[in-house]
Amino acid sequence: MDLSNGSPVISDPMAMSQSLMGVLPSNMMPFSVRPGGYSGAGGAGVNVSRRKIEEVLVSGLLDAMKSSSPRKKHNVVFGQENLPEEDPAYSAWMAKCPSALASFKQIVASAQGKKIAVFLDYDGTLSPIVDDPEKAVMSPVMRAAVRNVAKYFPAAIVSGRSRKKVLEFVKLKELCYAGSHGMDIMTSSSAHYEHNTEKGKEANLFQPARDFLPMIDEVSKALLEVTSGIEGASVEDNKFCVSVHYRNVDEKDWELVARLVNEVLEDFPALKVTNGRMVLEVRPVIDWDKGKAVEFLLQSLGLSDSENVIPIYIGDDRTDEDAFKVLRERNCGYGILVSQVPKETEAFYSLRDPSEVKLFLVLLCSAPAGSVQRVDS
Numbered sequence: 001m002d003l004s005n006g007s008p009v010i011s012d013p014m015a016m017s018q019s020l021m022g023v024l025p026s027n028m029m030p031f032s033v034r035p036g037g038y039s040g041a042g043g044a045g046v047n048v049s050r051r052k053i054e055e056v057l058v059s060g061l062l063d064a065m066k067s068s069s070p071r072k073k074h075n076v077v078f079g080q081e082n083l084p085e086e087d088p089a090y091s092a093w094m095a096k097c098p099s100a101l102a103s104f105k106q107i108v109a110s111a112q113g114k115k116i117a118v119f120l121d122y123d124g125t126l127s128p129i130v131d132d133p134e135k136a137v138m139s140p141v142m143r144a145a146v147r148n149v150a151k152y153f154p155a156a157i158v159s160g161r162s163r164k165k166v167l168e169f170v171k172l173k174e175l176c177y178a179g180s181h182g183m184d185i186m187t188s189s190s191a192h193y194e195h196n197t198e199k200g201k202e203a204n205l206f207q208p209a210r211d212f213l214p215m216i217d218e219v220s221k222a223l224l225e226v227t228s229g230i231e232g233a234s235v236e237d238n239k240f241c242v243s244v245h246y247r248n249v250d251e252k253d254w255e256l257v258a259r260l261v262n263e264v265l266e267d268f269p270a271l272k273v274t275n276g277r278m279v280l281e282v283r284p285v286i287d288w289d290k291g292k293a294v295e296f297l298l299q300s301l302g303l304s305d306s307e308n309v310i311p312i313y314i315g316d317d318r319t320d321e322d323a324f325k326v327l328r329e330r331n332c333g334y335g336i337l338v339s340q341v342p343k344e345t346e347a348f349y350s351l352r353d354p355s356e357v358k359l360f361l362v363l364l365c366s367a368p369a370g371s372v373q374r375v376d377s
């Protein structure tokens, strides 16, 4: 990946958005909240009043919120409901995206003689999804598993959270961290990284959206203010992006959440909104995502030789799809989707929940030294 121009920032987001002015609110352009995007609204073009377009956008956002956020009763992580295996749709999906545990031998066989690098999302991957984002702690057993992974393989956490927050949860200094959906990358000075990072520096920092900090601060305050009256809504400042949580909001108020977020973003054409697991994520319109962060990390850690390096990326969210896609396109390594329901994905394999993730990590560390290239081998 060539980062020689130093910035993934779209050269002139304002100009881009101005050119679309009067057709669609520019902050909504780079993302489609509805499969197939807004070509319909765009096609109607200038004849459609702005108010009408806004209605379309809000309802599109609402559709996305509903479709990508299964209702709570279906979203139990260690649920008592129908086990996915009993669901024929899940079984059919598993045929396309098999369990990484059941396929462990193949994964290890393909890594023979190659270096493995491990990338881990945080929420829903290393910690179960919970109602209160502040309480999404990682279990000590999971922490021990991740510590071991970092002992044997180059490893990084890639999260939508702020880097500081995710480090508070993970509490391990021996990994790299990419917070804010990869917009805040710090490579560690320890273990595997020492010889690859620039001499004399403790750690390297890469923040492609640095110029957006004042804007993110402003939008965060505005979002907090407008949503303060909605019971259950909360706003989380993730430094280079902001999350508006609606997990605890009554579904009848979801439309209001969508409307208010859309209204706030009209004043911020250089920001866009994407939809995660019962969360709207507001972030800069820059050409940067978790996939780009993985490429950046591979390159800066001296692991970009796709012939000899097998990156494994484990994640549960739509934002992780960017990383799965990068691995698929590089034709090296494996995306592993954590999901209990069938989902369209670029991942090769699946795991059901964080407990299976833990098991996979334990297995990886206990694979015979001759079968995978570990740091101690």
Ligand SMILES: O=P(O)(O)OC[C@H]1O[C@H](O[C@H]2O[C@H](CO)[C@@H](O)[C@H](O)[C@H]2O)[C@H](O)[C@@H](O)[C@@H]1O
Pocket: 121, 122, 123, 124, 128, 129, 130, 131, 132, 133, 134, 136, 158, 159, 160, 161, 236, 238, 243, 245, 247, 276, 277, 278, 279, 281, 317, 319
């Ligand atoms: O990239 P990630 O590490 O997966 O971060 C994505 C978002 O994760 C968090 O929200 C999600 O987990 C919460 C705790 O389990 C849950 O309450 C929420 O509904 C989920 O969307 C985090 O709080 C967000 O800021 C991240 O954007």
